Amino acid sequence: MSLASPRAGTIDIRHLHKQYDVKGQPLQVLQDINLSIRPGEFISIVGSSGCGKSTLLRLLIGLETQHEGELLQDNEPIRGTSLERGIVFQEHRLFPWLTVADNVALGLLNAPGAQADKDRSVQEHIALVGLKGFEKAYPYQLSGGMSQRVAIARALVNRPEVLLLDEPFGALDALTRTHLQQELQRIVQAEGITAVLVTHDVEEAVYLGDRIVVMQPRPGRIKRIVDVALPRPRDRHSAAFHAIKDDVLGEFSHEHAEPSPQALAA
Ligand SMILES: Nc1ncnc2c1ncn2[C@@H]1O[C@H](COP(=O)(O)OP(=O)(O)O)[C@@H](O)[C@H]1O
Ligand SMILES: [Mg+2]
Incomplete structure (x- = not known):
């Protein structure tokens, strides 16, 4: 399996619009998103809940294919899931x-190549995420942080060009989260991969991002x-x-929180 070529991993999002039908009514979820991401760049996306961050990641990974506008990886339209893109979710989704x-x-599973190469890549990526010695452990024997490390190894094992992460550390305690942010930065640099991280932790966004995309x-x-x-x-x-950090937080200060139950009842 060859290493990712250094120029690959470009993402272009052009005039992206996304609607869902909710009870027969169109719901505009994403409106005119434009963003070009360089190979090896780390993009953090922040925004209040419901502003379409997960929808944007599902479109980028190719789990969702209905949209208007262009969505390209290395100048090729994204038409479905691909071994060129790995994803990590908030829940690790390991098989127990x-x-x-x-x-x-x-x-x-769906990658070409000889079994011996695959086995080597599995070993290398378990070591990359710091879990050497845990190859034969089962998920119930792992902490939440270790489970997310496994999920990161699974997303990277095919050496994709792009890694997408949807609030990957949101369920972890503060110390574990800080440690995994350092680890993620090291791993992403070691792999030379393009990364898109959705988070609602502004400090995490600043710690990891080359650019922070603030959504509303x-x-x-x-x-x-x-x-x-x-x-x-x-x-x-x-x-x-x-x-x-204060600059980014300031973008949220005018935004009202979700309506409270009292406000809805009024
Ligand atoms: N499959 C779906 N069908 C209908 N509406 C959806 C669907 N997925 C998400 N939405 C709606 O789209 C909006 C954005 O959701 P999401 O992308 O999950 O936001 P975020 O990740 O920023 O919290 C929300 O209003 C949500 O209810
Ligand atoms: Mg979300």
Whole structure:
């Protein structure tokens, strides 16, 4: 299996619109999304719940195919799921009856290539996520953080050009989350892969992103794109880090929270 070529992993989103039919009524979920992502770039997406972040990732991974506008990877339209794109969800979605190694190997189920190469890639990616020695463990023997490491290994085992992550650390405790953010940054750099991370943790977005896409709801659209020109690994305590974090948080300050039950009843 060859290493990803250094120029691949471009994503182009052009005039993307997405509607769902809800009880016969059209619901505009994404409105005129435009974004070009460079190979190896790390994009963080933040926005309040319901603004279409998961829908955008489902379109990028190819699980959802109905849309208007263009969605390209390396100048080819995204028409369905592909071995060129891996995804990690908030829930690890490991199979409880399979070992760590067998769960990771599932990422190669539809891939061509010799079994010996696949076995080697499984071993390499288990080591890459820091789980050497846990190959034969079962999911119930793992912590939440370790399970997400397995999910990341499974998403990367086929050496995709693009890694998509939908709130991957949202269910983890703060310490584990911080540690996995450092790990993810190391892994993404080691693989030279393009990454798109959806998160509602603004600090996580600043720590990991080359750019932060701030979305706003009803309909979901891009409000602003913030550059994060800080050297890596980033110092969360630096004044420059805090300035960017405050800038992004400021984008939410005018946004009203979800209506409260009282407000709805009024
Ligand atoms: N399959 C679907 N059918 C109808 N509406 C949907 C579907 N999936 C998502 N939606 C709606 O689209 C909007 C955006 O959802 P989602 O992409 O999950 O937002 P986010 O991930 O930002 O919270 C929400 O209003 C949600 O109810
Ligand atoms: Mg979501």
